[in-house]
Amino acid sequence: MIIVREEKLVEKKEHPLIVSVSPHVRGEETVSRIMWSVNLALLPVFIMSVYYFGPRAVYVTGLCVLACVLSEYAFQKWLRRKVTISDGSAFLTGLLLGMNLPPGVPFYIPLVGSVVAIIITKQLFGGLGYTIFNPALIGRAFVLISFPKLMTIWYKPTSAFVGLDATTTATPLGILKEGGLGQLLEIFGDKMHLYEKLFLGNTAGSLGETSAIALLIGAGYLFYKRYITWHIPLSFLATVGVLAWIFGGKDIETGKLIFFAGDPLIHLLSGGLILGAFFMATDYVTVPTLRKGQIIFGVGCGLITMLIRLKGGFPEGVMFAILLMNCFSPLIDRQVRTKPFGAVGEKKK
Amino acid sequence: MSLHKKSSWELIKNGMFGENTIFRMAISLCPSIAVTNGMKNGVALGISVMFVQTMVNFTVSLLRNFIHPKIRIPIFMLIIAGYVTIIDLLMATYARPIYKEIGLYIQIIVAFASIFARAEVFANKNKVWPSVCDGFGMGVGFLMAMVVISFFRELLGRGELFGYSLISGNPLLIMVLPAGGFLAVGLLMGFFNWVDMKFYGGKGASGV
Known part of the structure; x- marks a missing residue:
């Protein structure tokens, strides 16, 4: 009963002298704000990867981000949960996964990695805040173990990189x-x-x-x-x-x-x-x-x-x-x- | 004497769905991960377990009035070990290539929780025919689980079924490794529980 009354008071905000339960001081930080800030912090990394690996970096990272956001959207829709793709956490997972893949991977590796990261590691455990393992890393571990050869072909950085004409190296x-x-x-x-x-x-x-x-x-x-x-x-x-x-x-x-x-x-x-x-x-x-x-x-x-x-x-x-x-x-x-x-x-x- | 007043078919169905060893009871998970990296091995072990389970239930039920309660566990153990030895020698003679791969797991059937549990909770308290039905149903349930798990693992992990290649390209190698076994069992268990909840109201697919 008391709780219901408190909520009503908070909604009205008419009585400045009413004593309410803590927290009293609220920061402006929200989950989505922090997530998008981390995305922003990864921007220089992304720029450098485009500088060194050319369009291929955009392609791999873009696929990861797209697949992560889409699979989160699809899964949450399917389970009739609240769709939370706008908080940037799926975007961040995709971006981190993309940053962790070699530049020359075929298209299905980012897709498989993203689906494993979002659906198995994140959503099946209850979504953001309930994960046991870092989703992006599980996605990468999954594809590394599944496709050990493709995941360990590394390329020398060239800005004109498109995948075939680049030299491989360790x-x-x-x-x-x-x-x-x-x-x-x-x-x-x-x-x-x-x-x-x-x-x-x-x-x-x-x-x-x-x-x-x-x-x-x-x-x-x-x-x-x-x-x-x-x-x-x-x-x-x-x-x-x-x-x-x-x-x-x-x-x-x-x-x-x-x-x-x-x-x-x-x-x-x-x-x-x-x-x-x-x-x-x-x-x-x-x-x-x-x-x-x-x-x-x-x-x-x-x-x-x-x-x-x-x-x-x-x-x-x-x-x-x-x-x-x-x-x-x-x-x-x-x-x-x-x-x-x-x-x-x-x-x- | 009989605790369960169900028809034979209900008992078999109970073993297959309602109390499926792997997906519902979550026991005997060790072989379901270790052996299911190929259909051939999974089916062979499933059939062996089915045989042992049925025969153990039959024998225990037959002897239930002569087994002293205080020493029932060692006696169950002896009965199980007897049947496992039969299947072990049979496979070693007639199915040499499979035996080389899963021989260890055939011998480990002695320690399977599912067989032991059914002997203790069902066969020891019921008449012969219901016990045989129960054992057979449990065995079929185990075989089904093994078939389903190994189907997905072999198909996804190697692109093959029974050793015949079906899909070309790069398979998901992780599925035939132990980690993939946990993943497959977990996802299938979740799937069957979801089906159960959705269509049978959480009572088990047999409606028991």
Whole structure:
């Protein structure tokens, strides 16, 4: 009864002196505002991917976005749920999925990935806010495992890229895994050239992951708007950097492991690490909500990433790292929950 | 003595739909994921389970008055193991190629929850003919589930059925991997529950 009366009062807004229940101060941030801001933050990344991979980038990303939005619309219509395509979350999923695909994929890979991402990972679990795993990453994992050959053909960036006339090559991390640092330096010249190319994004890789500078600009915008905090990205990147420094060093001739001789910058700048750390591992829904838990989450992501990069079968492990840590989010949240002041601890049985 | 006053056909239908081992009870999921990456294996295991389930129910029901309640579990185990050995040796002799692939899972039938559960909750308390019907129905239900799951997994994952290639192009490789097994079982379970809710009011497709 009381609740009904409160609502009526709030609707009328005639009595400024009426005491109402909290929250009293409302921000202007809404879900759709945040989602569209993240989309905006991905704009520089998209521009760089068009610059390096030409019309093909528009084609792949556009297909992903279109398929994501359409499948969300169709599924919500079918289940007679409220259609929420205008909040930008499906758009964001499509954009992130597109940024995570290699430029030369045939048309059905973005379609399959989008349908899996939206319908299986997001809508079947209850829609936005109820997902266990990051939808875009599940979509990518699904297509990577389903079409392992097509998903690992990488192209050298050329702006006139249309798919057939481009040269294929391995990603920097792939070269590092197969041939070691020596071969990587042979291809790129010296270390400064390598860093420069990795930083600007002039290397083979997924559409949105190559250009570190564009990603950092986007991430800077999100930091400025305070939509993401430093906890996850910093702990993620720091763990990867430290582990790369300790375990990443190899003797060029013998291939034997040398401790504390690795090059953290190569590992930090290459692959999907920056994209993953700033845009995927900061997804509100699938990560721990408490700050302490977020740091644990980031460190865990870093550990698994480096484990896969250095010891696993895949050259890149950011995707699997984030997905695996997503499973642990509820567990982490439960572990780091703070005890209210003065609370009595549970009795030991 | 009989707890269930249903006709034989109702008992069989109950096993097939109302209490389908995999889609309704969600037990014995291990083989439904491990073996269903091809129709051939799925059907072979389904038929084996059908045979063992029917015969175990028959035997347990026959002996139900002689089995001391305190040692019934080991005795069920012995009966099941006996029939599993029969099917194991038969397959090893007459269906060598399939046996090489799914031999382990044939032996694991001994530990199937569905067979054990039916012996305990039904055959141990009912007369012989209803028990045989129940066991047969459960077995058919399991076989059906295996056929449906392996149909989708083989068709989508390899583009083949019974080893004959039907679809060219790039299949969804994930469907024949274990992850695809979970996906297929989950989606089909959801689908059958949806059908059940939509057309039978959530009572099970047999209307029981």
